[in-house]
Amino acid sequence: MIVKKSRFLYRFWTQESGLSGMLILLFMMHFIVIPFFGSYSRFMVAVNIFWMLFLFAGIIALSKHKKQAVLISIIPFLFIITQWINYFEHNIFILFADLILSVAIMLLLITLVLMKVLEPGPVTTYRIVGSIVVYMILVHFWSTLYLFLFQHIEGAFQITESKFSSNSDLASFMYFSYVCITSTGFGEIVPLHPLARSLVQIEVLTGVLYPVILIGRLVSDANFAVNKTGKNKE
Numbered sequence: 743m744i745v746k747k748s749r750f751l752y753r754f755w756t757q758e759s760g761l762s763g764m765l766i767l768l769f770m771m772h773f774i775v776i777p778f779f780g781s782y783s784r785f786m787v788a789v790n791i792f793w794m795l796f797l798f799a800g801i802i803a804l805s806k807h808k809k810q811a812v813l814i815s816i817i818p819f820l821f822i823i824t825q826w827i828n829y830f831e832h833n834i835f836i837l838f839a840d841l842i843l844s845v846a847i848m849l850l851l852i853t854l855v856l857m858k859v860l861e862p863g864p865v866t867t868y869r870i871v872g873s874i875v876v877y878m879i880l881v882h883f884w885s886t887l888y889l890f891l892f893q894h895i896e897g898a899f900q901i902t903e904s905k906f907s908s909n910s911d912l913a914s915f916m917y918f919s920y921v922c923i924t925s926t927g928f929g930e931i932v933p934l935h936p937l938a939r940s941l942v943q944i945e946v947l948t949g950v951l952y953p954v955i956l957i958g959r960l961v962s963d964a965n966f967a968v969n970k971t972g973k974n975k976e
């Protein structure tokens with residue numbers, strides 16, 4: 743569990759500039775890897791392993807002490823085990839355990855990034871970049887839920903068929919999630935199941951409220967820092 747500060751992934755979490763690196767990684771993931779290589783299962787396994795290592799580095803870097811890091815690391819560890827079991831054996835318990843742990847992983851990643859964005863100190867460009875990172879992780883979070891419904895509830899979504907072999911269900915719902923969170927609504931994918939429609943409504947609401955709330959918080963922190971500096975000078 744001891745990680746040197748010189749380690750590549752560790753530095754993403756210990757330096758504010760690492761938030762820019764996270765943004766670049768997510769851009770590559772969402773707009774290149776998943777759209778063009780999402781149908782290659784072995785490649786996506788390698789990508790998921792990288793993100794698990796990335797998450798472990800964040801847990802170690804931001805935990806207050808070793809015991810806390812070990813406890814939090816149980817979540818990604820269980821996720822890896824569940825994914826491995828699910829590869830060889832499919833049953834209802836493993837299915838829902840995989841979903842719950844996938845959701846937990848996304849929420850944990852969002853929490854870790856927000857800890858960097860909202861930590862004490864001046865509001866910098868890197869923190870604005872970090873808020874965009876959280877926004878993109880939210881997109882991935884919702885796409886995971888949509889994909890689960892599509893795969894396990896017949897007729898949950900109506901999807902326009904694609905003629906391109908590189909397209910995958912993961913890529914389709916990543917695209918759909920971006921369409922929903924930005925309230926664009928092109929109509930190639932239509933939610934039909936009541937649960938699917940409820941999730942879409944919640945994501946649209948999240949997409950509207952998240953920028954307002956977070957920007958308001960960052961502006962408030964910036965004003966507080968300016969006022970505090972002014973009083974100190976007086």
